[in-house]
Amino acid sequence: MQNTIAIICDCDETLAPDTTNFLLEQNGVKVKPFWTKITKMVSQGWDPPQAWMIEILKMIQSGQIEQDTNEKLTKLGKKITPYEGVPEFIPQIKSMVKKNKDFDEAGVNIEFYIISSGFEDLIKGSILSKHFTDIFAGTFNEDRKTKKIDSIKSSVTFTEKTKFLYAINKGITGKELRRCPFSVNDAIKPEDRRIPFEYMVYLGDSPGDIPCFSAVKGYGGDCIGITGKHSVNKGYQLARGKRTTVGPYSRNYKKGSDLRNVLDTIVKKIGYEIVDRKKRHLP
Numbered sequence: 068m069q070n071t072i073a074i075i076c077d078c079d080e081t082l083a084p085d086t087t088n089f090l091l092e093q094n095g096v097k098v099k100p101f102w103t104k105i106t107k108m109v110s111q112g113w114d115p116p117q118a119w120m121i122e123i124l125k126m127i128q129s130g131q132i133e134q135d136t137n138e139k140l141t142k143l144g145k146k147i148t149p150y151e152g153v154p155e156f157i158p159q160i161k162s163m164v165k166k167n168k169d170f171d172e173a174g175v176n177i178e179f180y181i182i183s184s185g186f187e188d189l190i191k192g193s194i195l196s197k198h199f200t201d202i203f204a205g206t207f208n209e210d211r212k213t214k215k216i217d218s219i220k221s222s223v224t225f226t227e228k229t230k231f232l233y234a235i236n237k238g239i240t241g242k243e244l245r246r247c248p249f250s251v252n253d254a255i256k257p258e259d260r261r262i263p264f265e266y267m268v269y270l271g272d273s274p275g276d277i278p279c280f281s282a283v284k285g286y287g288g289d290c291i292g293i294t295g296k297h298s299v300n301k302g303y304q305l306a307r308g309k310r311t312t313v314g315p316y317s318r319n320y321k322k323g324s325d326l327r328n329v330l331d332t333i334v335k336k337i338g339y340e341i342v343d344r345k346k347r348h349l350p
Contacts, residue, residue, distance in 0.1 A: 070345070071176045072337050073235055073262045074160070074330075075279070077271040078183035078190055078204070081293045081318070083149040086185045087119060093143060094132045115275075116184045116222040120205055123186075127207075127216050135215050137188040137207060144192020152320030156327060157198040160334060167335075173342040177334065178262075182231045184223045184275060201241040203231040226278045232267070236260050264288045266337050268330070272315075289333045291326070293318055 079085045088098050101122065108118040126132040134140045157179050164170050164177045178200040183190060187204035196202060208220040223231075234244050234251050238261030244251060257263070264286030269279050272293040280290045292315030313333075316326040 068174065068345075069258075069261070069263055069266065070174045070341050071178055071262050071266065072164075072334060072341075073178050073180060073267045074157075074334075075180045075182060075232065075235065075267060075269045075283075077273075077276050077279075077293075078181050078195070079185050080272040081270055082153050082181070082195060083147055083193070086144075086147060086183075086189055087123070089147060090123070090132065090134070090140075090143070090186070090189060093146070094126075094134075096126065096131065114222070114224055116205060116224055117219070120207075120219050120222050124207070124216065124219060137209060137216065140186060140188040140207075141192035144189045144196075145194075147189070147193035147195075149193070149195060150318040150320060152322070152324065152327065154194050154198070156320040156322075156330075159322065160331065163331065164334065164338060167338065169342050170338045173338075173345045175338045175341050180231075180235055182223070182228045182279065184225070184228070201235075203228075203234075203241060225275045228276070228279050229282050232264075232269075232279060232282055235267070236262055236264060238262070266341070268333055268337075270330075272318075289313070289337075291316065291329065291333075293326070 076082055079087070091098050091101055101119075105115065105118045105122065108122075109115050123132065127135050134143050161177055164175055167175070179198060181190060181195065181199050181202040181204070183202070183204040185204050187202060187206045190196065190202055190204055203223065205222045206220040207216040208218045209215060210217040230251055231244075234241075237251065237253070237255050239250055264283055265288050267283050267288040268291065269276070269283040269288065270291045270293055271279060284290050291313055294315035294317060313329050316329065317324075319326055321327060
């Protein structure tokens with residue numbers, strides 16, 4: 068039965084400050100020259116996530132970045148500090164859904180996901196990991212003998228993010244998707260998909276989230292733009308292009324904030340849609 072709501076979030080500058088910058092700064096690497104180099108590489112035809120991942124890989128192999136295993140990346144991730152209210156808003160929303168009698172009788176459930184172009188193992192080390200059903204992001208491969216990072220295993224481009232939306236839509240877990248990536252292309256009737264797009268809410272802060280915004284909004288879901296004092300221009304681009312259904316809102320997830328009020332309202336709206344469909348015995 069289609070009774071699950073999915074809250075899907077970008078990570079960097081949406082839930083927490085840029086995690087790639089965090090990795091660089093923790094190793095004493097200057098951020099501005101790094102991104103100047105990446106911008107040049109992109110102008111030469113490099114895909115952005117591939118560009119910054121290959122440069123990070125070079126620094127790992129040269130010893131400039133000391134986290135030379137995925138385990139060390141995860142350990143460093145414990146130091147990531149998310150934005151105000153982020154660690155609390157998920158259990159609070161889950162509690163709101165659980166305490167609603169109508170939702171409980173209809174079996175309404177809610178899950179949270181991260182889709183990021185950053186580093187999966189780094190994000191998984193943060194406090195964020197215990198609150199999310201799954202985290203999809205870029206990964207490094209480790210040499211079987213030395214256990215040291217030796218190559219890029221996967222990167223998440225802007226359009227690649229939509230692959231994970233369809234995995235969530237079809238009920239394919241991250242573990243299953245990594246083992247059999249082509250499963251996301253399996254033909255599944257809309258009524259047989261675990262989480263309809265119209266039951267999805269996507270939160271993102273930049274043009275890099277536009278493919279996900281387009282997919283979710285195009286299929287009837289909700290999209291919330293996020294902005295901060297250093298990313299006002301990004302928020303303007305999203306609003307100007309009508310990429311989101313609401314926002315942009317500042318990155319304050321605490322109860323009573325504008326962002327939380329609209330997020331809670333959307334969750335309740337979807338919840339009552341599920342209740343109504345069950346009463347009418349619709350799939």
